[in-house]
Amino acid sequence: MNKHLKMDRPATERFLDETAQNVLGTPMDRPDGPAKAAGQATYAHEWQIEGLCHGVLVRATIPAGRVARIDADAVTGRDGVLRVISDPRMLRVPAQGGANEAPDQGPDEVAYLGQPIALVVAETFEAARDGALALPVEYDPADFTVDPDAVEPEVPKKKQASQGDLEAAMREAAHSVDVTYTTPGHNSAAMEPHAAIAVWNGDDLLLRGSYQMLKYNRNELADAVGIDPAHVRILSPYVGGGFGSKLGITHEAVAAALASKELGRPVSVTLSRQQVFETTMRRSETRQRFRLACDAEGRMTAVGHEVLVSQLPGQQFSEPVTQATPFAYAGPNRVIGHRIARVNRTCAGSVRAPGEAVGITAMENAMDELAEAAGIDPVQFRILNIPEKDPTSGKPFSSHTLERALREGAERFGWSERRAPGQRREGDWLIGMGMASAIRVNILAEAKARVTLEPDGRVLVETDMTDIGTGTYSILTQVASETLGVSTDRVRVRLGDTDLPPGPGSGGSWGAASSGSAVYLAARAVRDRIAEAMGADEVTLKDGHAIAGNRRVDLAGLFDGPVTAEGHVEPGKTMKETRQSSFGAYFCEVAVNAVTGETRVRRMHGTFAAGRILNAKTASSQCLGGMTFGIGMALTEELLHDPRDGHIVNRDLAEYHLPVNADVPQIDVVLLEERDDYASPIQAKGIGELGICGAAGAVTNAIYNACGVRVRDYPATLDKVLAVLPD
Amino acid sequence: MRTELTINGATHALEADARTTLLDALRDHLGLTGSKKGCDHGQCGACTVIVNGRRINACLTLACMHDGDEIVTIEGLGTAEAPSEMQRAFVAHDGYQCGYCTPGQICSATAMLDEVAQGWPSHVSDDLTGEMDLSDAEISERMSGNLCRCAAYPNIVDAIRATARKEAAE
Amino acid sequence: MKRFDYARAADVAEALREGQGDGAAFIAGGTNLLDLMKLRVLTPDRLVDINRLALGGIERDGDGLRIGALVTNSDLAADETVRRDYPVLSRALLAGASGQLRNKATTGGNLLQRTRCYYFYDIAMPCNKRDPGSGCQARGGVTRLHAILGGSDKCIATHPSDMAVAMLALKAEVEVEGTDGARRRVPLDDFYVPPGDTPQVETVLGAGELITAVILPLPAGDRQIYAKVRDRASYAFALVSCAAVIGMDGDRIGHAALAFGGIAPRPWRNAEVDGLLTGQAPSDDLFRRAADLLLADAKGHGGNDFKIPLARRVLIDTLRKATRGDAA
Structure with missing residues (x-):
């Protein structure tokens, strides 16, 4: 009685618009909220377990070379230190998202400063922490390189593209810009540091950890430790934020598992905040050259986007900066270039919205420059250049909401009040407005979920899918409630357990639409059983009752035992045959201090469309969060690498400046009503990352409008503004 | 020891x-x-x-x-079953996402309202000696010691404002 | 954090007794000491908890104010006399750290906070302040936080306090009690010593000496401003800060005391700048000359070059506002 759907045809049926419970899309409070607000939701490090010992990782203090000697005796046996573990199976770098196998292992080969090389395990955290810092280590240093601008970059063939004649188009254009933008490295900096507690029961490993994509994480962990995945169970019922940094298995999981096996005791390992900065994924810095051109009417003729990113030697992943460039704006002449500098810096990987977060942001700056060169309002300029179909592949868009978002957002924000650069001043503050488009590719990922109608009429939803703050508990509750006509308080959702049907994991914004679809399909299967039991072709389900013809039957008691079904959704032809993307528009008002160059965001608005919205509250919060990431990217966030050894010097939350409450105004978010039949059976698209994809561009465009300073080197810290401000 | x-x-x-x-x-x-x-x-x-x-x-x-x-x-x-007003408001206003910073935010906000009641000024208070008005800017400044990477800040401000008003009305 | 013995002192005499010896450290708020101990930047063998000492009061001291060393930053900022008569101090305190930290951090401890230099904080890096003779890794490294004035070949770290900057402009004195029980008062301006060849030595405090109070004289100027420039709107250390205590004598500047944070290894003051301003009619030309004088010896290290024009702008703007009467 399971239901499987391969998304080969558009879901034009829109079944969820016909159901009767009317709870889907409503701003329901999160069911996990009361426990979180009371401190009763338990995260990875919070497992109360007898005999737990504590492990702290030791960092390499050179950027490249070999660990020659670890003087374990210097700390072992003192102060409750039990063991110093340096196992070739420990990780050198975390697994990239979806790796599904162990990443580079062998910690005694050092690839970057800060790489974990050993684990000190002690009876107490205090002893382990001190042992880890006191452990004497000797190295055989090797040659290294840390400056992305100083090495000959790799030019991967697959990542280059060209059509038409960009250079001719630039020459012949009425207006053009050839500008280079740079963005620095970023860290996800989730509030919960990476943590794991490992316990073995014979050959079976149970790990409570903080990870985003459990079905892959299980295989990665098993592969690293060298056991069959069937012997690994991971629990991540609550994840204290991820933003990409917990996509793949990380150092602490493997270290905890190995230590626990060796000592025969449960072991916890939590990264210190400094280690989170040094050893979890960084978003690569980028250098992005834009060559954009348009005709006298403002119609674009050229889109060139060539980028340089950096990565450790040997790593496949490189920041997909140009991911949305092929379809963002019209123009027949196009070039995409992608180069990778191999450097001994912390591994580069996914940080919220890899690709568009930096790629669309800088694109939106370059678009602002071209709009100005053409003398056209930036909103109009974008509307003018929305392509009819994907200008690179020729595929139709599954839906395109950018124009609507731009128009409605501009209206709501009061864009028409914008003046020419440097025209508005209030005391010490120069006031300006800026805008940017939001563009993020949409992906449906394979997902399974199980739905059970209990004999008492309650509903249980189960999947290994995670809720990293994204609202999974909420939206799966609502999908099940809506499909089965059961009030939300009678639905329970179990997540984050690899024993449950595999979901897609939380990443790439695909979670809600993919898992939501799996739950929907499973619930449809249960619906079919209800209809069958009622002897009807179709039933109406509402408030725990089934209605068919003139019969109304309580779901409680309809069946003697539980009715269970599994839903399984897979991407299919609709993803290949259409270009799918979520869209939106940002509008921002900043104040730039004429004395100090400090920028404050005074107002910010985002209008977004992402297909069917499953919960207006959690979707809106995701957008708020993304836009705040954008404020951080625009103004404060930057990984500072030492120029000599490449290590991250601002490796804590005092000096890596996440936005604080005072940096963020009461951001306004509007979600547009939309259904995308090509995206998923529930007409939903991804929204988790949309809010960051371009947001920083709206802020820096506003800085330009406020004071006439184009900061092309992110973040727009006061020194860069000051350099160009008049006395 | x-x-x-x-x-x-x-x-x-x-x-x-x-x-x-x-x-x-x-x-x-x-x-x-x-x-x-x-x-x-x-x-x-x-x-x-x-x-x-x-x-x-x-x-x-x-x-x-x-x-x-x-x-x-x-x-x-408070507990999940019997939350405090502040805990209730954080849930109603979605003043959190992943939930990890949330207990700290709520403890901080609870004590912060007492500081305001005692007339403590903040960095953004125009007047150091006047009556303290709990504007959004005041809430934000006073809550800036609590980071939230999910960035629920606007909702946190809403939750605190709502709680303060409710307490004032009682 | 290295293992240590913990002792709690009941009074100043006991604290001074317990605090003798090289490896001993007093702990009050602990917000900086524990931070550094966790990283093994500081490794005391013995912690003497002084929180129960009777040093938590703010009282009149002649025309001025005597602030006990254990008065928290919060209490000091909220004190009615401070808010009314020493608003620059209130403002500086409120511009620093967070509500939580201000509730723990104490007056004495704040004066003694250590630099936020990235390299001081990382025991894998050479640092003359942490490990004398090992070298200064900040030179040639990332220097956004670093000093443009008062540094040496051995150290270019900055002092992070906001409070101390305001106190310096208020001509505070530090009351210190030694192991012999004798109390002495040190002008705050003489309390900090330049890094020179021994950046590990930051103040004139002798071994085992304890700060018992800070004394503020009656302020000589009623126009008080604390301007702080930082990388985010709150909860960040100063890139540049300026405390100004200005008294007008008719249309001339009768009293000028300026102090600066974020630009030097200590809360910075240049008496010649104050002298230049005193007795003069306010003008942009005068303010520019003051900035020239303040920054005559300023030297950037790449990442902090911007602090020179920034300090200049902040100084001029602060003087404009203070002499115009836009004060706190």
Whole structure:
């Protein structure tokens, strides 16, 4: 009685618009909220377990070379230190998202400063922490390189593209810009540091950890430790934020598992905040050259986007900066270039919205420059250049909401009040407005979920899918409630357990639409059983009752035992045959201090469309969060690498400046009503990352409008503004 | 060493290394894991607890320094079943997402309203000596010691404003 | 954090007794000491808890104010006399750290906070302040936080306090009690010593000496401003800050005391700048000359070059506002 759907045809049926419970899309409070607000939701490090010992990782203090000697005796046996573990199976770098196998292992080969090389395990955290810092280590240093601008970059063939004649188009254009933008490295900096507690029961490993994509994480962990995945169970019922940094298995999981096996005791390992900065994924810095051109009417003729990113030697992943460039704006002449500098810096990987977060942001700056060169309002300029179909592949868009978002957002924000650069001043503050488009590719990922109608009429939803703050508990509750006509308080959702049907994991914004679809399909299967039991072709389900013809039957008691079904959704032809993307528009008002160059965001608005919205509250919060990431990217966030050894010097939350409450105004978010039949059976698209994809561009465009300073080197810290401000 | 801690009105005998912070004592020794460790260096506020009526970072103080103090943690403010007004407001306004910074935010906000009631000014107060008006800017400034990477800040401000108004009305 | 013995002192005499010896450290708020101990930047063998000492009061001291060393930053900022008569101090305190930290951090401890230099904070890096003779890794490294004035070949770290900057402009004195029980008062301006060849030595405090109070004289100027420039709107250390205590004598500047944060290894003051301003009619030309004088010896290290024009702008703007009467 399971239901499987391969998304080969558009879901034009829109079944969820016909159901009767009317709870889907409503701003329901999160069911996990009361426990979180009371401190009763338990995260990875919070497992109360007898005999737990504590492990702290030791960092390499050179950027490249070999660990020659670890003087374990210097700390072992003192102060409750039990063991110093340096196992070739420990990780050198975390697994990239979806790796599904162990990443580079062998910690005694050092690839970057800060790489974990050993684990000190002690009876107490205090002893382990001190042992880890006191452990004497000797190295055989090797040659290294840390400056992305100083090495000959790799030019991967697959990542280059060209059509038409960009250079001719630039020459012949009425207006053009050839500008280079740079963005620095970023860290996800989730509030919960990476943590794991490992316990073995014979050959079976149970790990409570903080990870985003459990079905892959299980295989990665098993592969690293060298056991069959069937012997690994991971629990991540609550994840204290991820933003990409917990996509793949990380150092602490493997270290905890190995230590626990060796000592025969449960072991916890939590990264210190400094280690989170040094050893979890960084978003690569980028250098992005834009060559954009348009005709006298403002119609674009050229889109060139060539980028340089950096990565450790040997790593496949490189920041997909140009991911949305092929379809963002019209123009027949196009070039995409992608180069990778191999450097001994912390591994580069996914940080919220890899690709568009930096790629669309800088694109939106370059678009602002071209709009100005053409003398056209930036909103109009974008509307003018929305392509009819994907200008690179020729595929139709599954839906395109950018124009609507731009128009409605501009209206709501009061864009028409914008003046020419440097025209508005209030005391010490120069006031300006800026805008940017939001563009993020949409992906449906394979997902399974199980739905059970209990004999008492309650509903249980189960999947290994995670809720990293994204609202999974909420939206799966609502999908099940809506499909089965059961009030939300009678639905329970179990997540984050690899024993449950595999979901897609939380990443790439695909979670809600993919898992939501799996739950929907499973619930449809249960619906079919209800209809069958009622002897009807179709039933109406509402408030725990089934209605068919003139019969109304309580779901409680309809069946003697539980009715269970599994839903399984897979991407299919609709993803290949259409270009799918979520869209939106940002509008921002900043104040730039004429004395100090400090920028404050005074107002910010985002209008977004992402297909069917499953919960207006959690979707809106995701957008708020993304836009705040954008404020951080625009103004404060930057990984500072030492120029000599490449290590991250601002490796804590005092000096890596996440936005604080005072940096963020009461951001306004509007979600547009939309259904995308090509995206998923529930007409939903991804929204988790949309809010960051371009947001920083709206802020820096506003800085330009406020004071006439184009900061092309992110973040727009006061020194860069000051350099160009008049006395 | 042995320390007697008074937490949420109950006495706990702690036998721990002198190096144990109040935060680690709560989380690792006493099973009170509601207080979170986000940075362990006073840079995020996730560990905020209320000691003798004042919010502090539990990660930057030693447990052994607190015998005789009245310590209130998130567990002492309310439960999932019987939440405090502030806890209720955080849920209603979605003043969180992943939930990890949330207990610290709520402890901080609860104590912050007391600071305002006592007339303490803030960095953004126009007048140091006047009556303290709880504007959004005031709430934001006073809550800036609590980072939220999910960035629920606007909703946190909404939740705190709503709670303050409700308390004022009572 | 290295193992240590913990002792709690009941009074100043006991604290001074317990605090003798090389490896001993006093702990009050602990917000900086524990931070550094966790990283093994500081490794005391013995912690003497002074929180129960009777040093938590703010009282009149002649025309001025005597602030006990254990008065928290919060209490000091909220004190009605401070808010009314020493608003620059209130403002500086409120511009620093967070509500939680201000509730723990104390007056004495704040004066003694250590630099936020990235390299000081990382025991894998050479640092003359942390490990004398090992070298200064900040030179040639990332220097956004670093000093443009008062540094040496051995150290270019900055002092991070906001409070101390305001106190310096208020001509505070530090009351210190030694192991012999004798109390002495040190002008705050003489309390900090330049890094020179020994950046590990930051103040004139002798071994085992304890700060017992800070004394503020009656302020000589009623126009008080604390301007702080930082990388985010709140909860960040100063890139540049300026405390100004200005008294007008008719349309001339009768009293000028300026102090600066974020630009030097200590809260910075240049008496010649104050002298230049005193007795003069306010003008942009005068303010520019003051800035020239303040920054005559300023030297950037790449990442902090911007602090020179920034300090200049902040100084001029602060003087404009203070002499115009836009004060706190």
